[in-house]
Amino acid sequence: xxxxxxxxxxxxxxxxRSGAGESVISRAIRIFxxxxxxxxxxxxxxxxxxxxxxxxxxxRLIAQLASYGLLERGVDREVRIGVRMWELAARAxxxxxxxxxxxxxxxxxxxxxxHSAQLGVLDGDDVLFVERLSARDAxxxxxxxxxRLPVHISSSGHVFLAYGPPELLDRVLGRPLExxxxxxxxxxxxxxxxxxxxxxxGYAMLAGHVHEDATGIAVPVRNGLGEVAATISVVVPxxxxxxxxxxxxxxxxxxxxxxxxxxxxxxxx
Amino acid sequence: xxxxxxxxxxxxxxxxRSGAGESVISRAIRIFxxxxxxxxxxxxxxxxxxxxxxxxxxxRLIAQLASYGLLERGVDREVRIGVRMWELAARAxxxxxxxxxxxxxxxxxxxxxxHSAQLGVLDGDDVLFVERLSARDAxxxxxxxxxRLPVHISSSGHVFLAYGPPELLDRVLGRPLExxxxxxxxxxxxxxxxxxxxxxxGYAMLAGHVHEDATGIAVPVRNGLGEVAATISVVVPxxxxxxxxxxxxxxxxxxxxxxxxxxxxxxxx
DNA sequence: AGCGCTCTCTCACTGAGTGAGAGATGCCGT
DNA sequence: ACGGCATCTCTCACTCAGTGAGAGAGCGCT
Numbered sequence: 001x002x003x004x005x006x007x008x009x010x011x012x013x014x015x016x017r018s019g020a021g022e023s024v025i026s027r028a029i030r031i032f033x034x035x036x037x038x039x040x041x042x043x044x045x046x047x048x049x050x051x052x053x054x055x056x057x058x059x060r061l062i063a064q065l066a067s068y069g070l071l072e073r074g075v076d077r078e079v080r081i082g083v084r085m086w087e088l089a090a091r092a093x094x095x096x097x098x099x100x101x102x103x104x105x106x107x108x109x110x111x112x113x114x115h116s117a118q119l120g121v122l123d124g125d126d127v128l129f130v131e132r133l134s135a136r137d138a139x140x141x142x143x144x145x146x147x148r149l150p151v152h153i154s155s156s157g158h159v160f161l162a163y164g165p166p167e168l169l170d171r172v173l174g175r176p177l178e179x180x181x182x183x184x185x186x187x188x189x190x191x192x193x194x195x196x197x198x199x200x201x202g203y204a205m206l207a208g209h210v211h212e213d214a215t216g217i218a219v220p221v222r223n224g225l226g227e228v229a230a231t232i233s234v235v236v237p238x239x240x241x242x243x244x245x246x247x248x249x250x251x252x253x254x255x256x257x258x259x260x261x262x263x264x265x266x267x268x269x
Numbered sequence: 270x271x272x273x274x275x276x277x278x279x280x281x282x283x284x285x286r287s288g289a290g291e292s293v294i295s296r297a298i299r300i301f302x303x304x305x306x307x308x309x310x311x312x313x314x315x316x317x318x319x320x321x322x323x324x325x326x327x328x329r330l331i332a333q334l335a336s337y338g339l340l341e342r343g344v345d346r347e348v349r350i351g352v353r354m355w356e357l358a359a360r361a362x363x364x365x366x367x368x369x370x371x372x373x374x375x376x377x378x379x380x381x382x383x384h385s386a387q388l389g390v391l392d393g394d395d396v397l398f399v400e401r402l403s404a405r406d407a408x409x410x411x412x413x414x415x416x417r418l419p420v421h422i423s424s425s426g427h428v429f430l431a432y433g434p435p436e437l438l439d440r441v442l443g444r445p446l447e448x449x450x451x452x453x454x455x456x457x458x459x460x461x462x463x464x465x466x467x468x469x470x471g472y473a474m475l476a477g478h479v480h481e482d483a484t485g486i487a488v489p490v491r492n493g494l495g496e497v498a499a500t501i502s503v504v505v506p507x508x509x510x511x512x513x514x515x516x517x518x519x520x521x522x523x524x525x526x527x528x529x530x531x532x533x534x535x536x537x538x
Numbered sequence: 539a540g541c542g543c544t545c546t547c548t549c550a551c552t553g554a555g556t557g558a559g560a561g562a563t564g565c566c567g568t
Numbered sequence: 569a570c571g572g573c574a575t576c577t578c579t580c581a582c583t584c585a586g587t588g589a590g591a592g593a594g595c596g597c598t
Contacts, residue, residue: 010447020487021584022585023293023586024292024294024554024555024585024586025293025294025297025330025334025337027331028294029337029339029357032358033357035360035361036360036361037360037361037365039361040361040362040365040366041363043576044575044577045574045575053588054556055576055577056556056558056559056577056578057556057557058576059575059576059577059578060555060556060577060578061294061555062293063577064294065294068295068298069392069393077575077576079362080361080363081357081358081361081398083363083390083392084356084392085357085358085362086358086362087392087417088298088301088302088350088358089301089350089354089355089357089359090355090359090414090415091304091306091415092304092305092306092308092349092350093309093350093352093354093355094310094341094349094350094352095352095355096306096309096414096415097309099414100403103402103403104403104404105401107376107379109381110376111376111380112509121352123352123353123356124338125340125578128352128356133372133376134369134372135373145365145368146355146356146359146360146365147360148345148356153304185465189317191516196464207300212337213566219389247333250557291554292554292555293555293586312544312545313544313545313546314543314544314545323563323587323588323589324544324545324588325545325546325547325587325589325590326586326587326588327545327585328544328545328546328547329546329547329586330586346544346545391554409572523544
C-alpha cells in the first residue's frame with residue numbers, strides 16, 4: 001500500500017527506535033520472567049504485554065527461543081518453558097552437588113517428620129528453595145521449588161542472617177521489614193535479638209511468620225570452608241510440639257555437611 | 270592472513286564481520302552448552318574455545334549474562350551457571366507439576382527398592398531424567414539429573430518407543446543403533462521384538478544395556494489424555510532378582526498417573 | 539626480565555534486531 | 569453470513585547493539 005509513496009519527508013520516520021538501547025538478552029530474560037508458577041503457559045500477546053515488548057518483537061524472539069528448545073509451543077500456539085532451558089540450567093548447576101549430597105538426608109528427614117522438608121540457599125537477599133519434599137496432607141506451605149522468601153520472614157532466612165556476612169544484615173535492615181503476618185518481626189532490635197538466639201541455639205524456629213498456622217524450623221548446612229552453604233528446614237503445624245523435630249534435623253544437617261566436605265574440590269557456590 | 274588481497278587495499282579491513290550472521294541468543298546458548306556435569310566452572314578463554322567465540326565477545330557476553338545472574342563469577346574469575354538461570358527454568362517449568370505429582374511415589378519406591386529410582390521424560394530422541402533418588406551404595410548409574418540417554422539403550426526409552434508415536438521409532442531406526450555394551454540392541458528386528466514385549470507386559474526390563482552390571486526397569490506414567498507422559502524407572506544389580514521390584518513400580522506408576530490426571534487442566538508437556 | 543597466557547577495554551564498522559504496519563487467521567455475538 | 573475484534577506472523581526501511589582486531593593490564597612461570 002504505497003500511499004505517499006516512499007515518503008522520505010514523511011511522518012513514518014525513524015523506525016528502528018529500538019526500545020531504549022536494550023540488549024536482546026535482557027529482553028529474552030523478561031520473556032522468561034513473564035512466566036510464573038501460576039502462569040506456566042502464555043500467549044504471545046500476553047508475553048509481549050508482561051515483558052513490555054512490541055508484539056512483533058515478542059513473536060520473533062519467542063520463535064527464535066523456541067527453535068533452540070528454550071521455549072516450547074503447544075498445539076494451540078501457547079508458549080511454555082522448554083525442557084532444554086531446564087536442562088541447560090540444571091546440567092552444570094553448582095547447586096546440583098549440594099542437592100546430591102543433601103537428598104538422602106532430606107528424604108530420611110521427610111520420612112521421619114512427615115511434613116514438608118526443604119533445602120534452601122541464599123541468593124541475593126532472598127532464600128531460594130532448591131528442593132522440597134512435601135507431604136500430601138501438609139500444612140500450608142508457601143515455599144515451593146524455585147520459590148523465594150525474604151530472609152526476615154523465613155526460618156531459613158534467619159539462619160543465613162545469623163551466620164552470613166554482616167553486610168547482608170545491613171542491607172536487609174537498610175530497607176523497612178515488610179510485614180507478612182501478625183507475627184512478622186518488623187523491628188531491627190527484635191530481629192537482632194532473634195538472630196542472637198539463632199547463634200546461641202544453632203537453629204531458627206519461627207511460628208506463624210509466613211503463615212499463621214505453620215511453624216518453620218531451619219538448621220545450617222556448612223561447606224568445607226565452614227560457611228553456611230544452605231539450610232535444611234521443615235514446616236510443621238503450629239501446635240507447640242515443633243521442638244521435637246530438632247534432633248533429627250540437626251543430625252540431617254550434620255550428615256549433609258559431612259557429605260559436602262567430602263566432595264573432592266568444588267568450593268560450593 | 271590477507272593473501273590474495275581481496276581486501277580493499279588494506280588488511281585492517283571490515284571489522285564487524287559478525288561471525289556468520291549469528292544471533293546473540295545462539296551464542297549465549299553455546300556458552301551455557303560449554304558447561305557440563307564434569308565442568309561446572311570454566312574460564313572465559315575456555316568458554317570462548319568451546320563455544321567457538323572470540324575471546325572479547327565471550328568476555329562481553331559473559332559479563333552481561335552475569336549481570337543478570339544467569340552466570341556467576343567466582344573470586345578467581347571462574348564462571349559458573351547462576352542460580353537465576355535455574356530459577357527461571359524451574360519456576361514455571363511444565364515438568365514441575367509432573368515432578369510434584371511423582372515425588373511422593375518416587376520416594377516410597379526408592380525407600381522400598383533401595384536402589385536408584387528416577388523419573389524420565391522424552392525430549393527429542395532422548396530420555397531426559399528429570400529427577401533421581403539414588404542410594405549411597407548404588408550400582409553404577411549413568412543417568413543423572415538433567416542427564417540424557419538414547420532411547421534404544423535405556424529401559425525408559427523402550428517404554429517411550431513402545432507407546433509413543435510411530436514417527437519416533439522411525440526416526441530412531443533411520444539412524445544406526447549405536448552400541449554401548451555387549452548387550453545393546455543394535456538390530457531393528459530385535460528392537461521391534463523388544464518393544465512388542467514391552468507393550469505386552471506393560472514394562473521394560475533391560476539387563477546390561479547401559480552398564481554391564483546394572484539392570485534397568487521402567488514403567489509408563491500416563492497423563493489425562495492417556496499418553497505416556499513420563500517413565501518411572503529403577504536401576505538394580507544384575508542378579509536376576511530384578512523382577513521382584515515390578516509390583517511396587519507398577520503401583521507407583523499408577524499412583525502418579527492418578528495424581529497427574531487430578532491436576533486441574535494442564536495438558537502436561 | 540622475558541615469555542606466555544588470560545581477561546578486559548577501546549574503537550571503527552556493519553548486519554542483526556527493531557517497530558510500524560499490513561495481511562492471515564480465528565473467534566466471537568448478532 | 570458478516571462485521572468487529574482479537575492474536576499472530578511477515579515485510580520492510582532504518583539504525584544501534586553487537587562485532588572482532590588490537591592493545592594494555594595482570595598474573596604465573598622459568
